[in-house]
């Protein structure tokens with residue numbers, strides 16, 4: 001149960017960063033675990049770059065070490081889980 | 091989905107920051123940032139350029155080969171443009187040649203390499219190109235005019251003469267690129283003088299199906315030795331979308347001149363190789379009304395015909411350049 005609550009919190013936090021990364025683009029109403037960056041959110045390369053930069057800044061993710069995995073992640077949930085797994089590892 | 095018997099990507103790059111200088115990435119990032127912020131924000135382009143550059147760490151092409159396998163791409167032409175004349179680079183042209191040779195050795199039978207030398211290197215550039223063809227078996231010349239020269243600049247002619255003798259194709263960038271380079275040399279018509287002078291050399295207009303399409307189409311239709319590739323197609327600026335844009339291109343009687351290419355990793359964050367290939371080949375896609383033989387030619391056959399036969403490419407030269415090379419004069 002607590003794992004689900006944690007996951008929701010991780011998705012919420014990531015959703016906040018996505019909204020920042022989207023800048024002036026029309027805001028997206030619902031960002032859930034299964035939401036896909038390109039197909040559902042219409043994120044362009046610039047938005048993905050901004051998001052990666054925010055993950056480094058706000059979540060302490062080392063882009064030097066984890067870029068290869070990060071660029072393969074296509075959904076909000078997968079990314080939230082991956083970021084959480086890095087924090088858990090430390 | 092209709093799959094041709096063979097798929098060869100005619101335009102691709104190593105996703106390696108060793109081959110592309112930082113200034114290139116910073117320029118791309120600066121332009122991208124304008125989509126987000128109307129005014130330049132100090133340090134933003136450098137910050138995003140670094141994030142972009144960090145995605146280019148596939149130095150041995152293991153990731154690329156995985157992507158090719160997912161997409162059903164048998165072989166790929168790796169293009170290695172020479173930016174070292176205009177941008178400060180930690181790695182030399184020799185390093186870049188060695189890296190591409192190592193990639194070919196690591197993944198046998200998967201890669202062809204078209205290598206670039208800036209004509210302003212003169213004799214030393216010519217010698218280097220000859221060496222990489224002889225030593226590493228590289229199979230074409232990559233020209234990057236936005237570095238600041240016309241592709242018909244006579245300083246290119248010794249290289250074209252060498253390509254004629256070895257039956258190597260020449261692929262030149264056309265259209266805009268990073269804003270830190272010069273777009274005025276990116277027009278497909280600029281190849282005309284060289285294409286006329288060297289009828290035995292086949293010239294491929296990189297991105298010709300996407301940038302300056304009207305000029306590229308005319309060059310392909312009226313110059314026997316000019317071809318185009320469709321690399322960068324997911325980003326084609328067309329109100330009707332890239333699928334319709336390509337369907338129009340495929341209906342103009344120049345399909346024997348059109349070469350499939352992806353320009354990976356440039357669009358990899360948005361469109362992966364497998365998605366690009368299936369987008370092209372799906373039942374409702376831009377190739378829907380083409381004959382199987384035409385699809386096979388675009389997806390592999392034509393680039394296959396332009397590549398040198400192994401015996402010619404590795405022939406000992408013995409052919410000195412007819413044209414004068416810079417640095418040769420006293």
Ligand SMILES: [Zn+2]
Nearest residue numbers: 101103169353
């Ligand atoms: Zn390219």
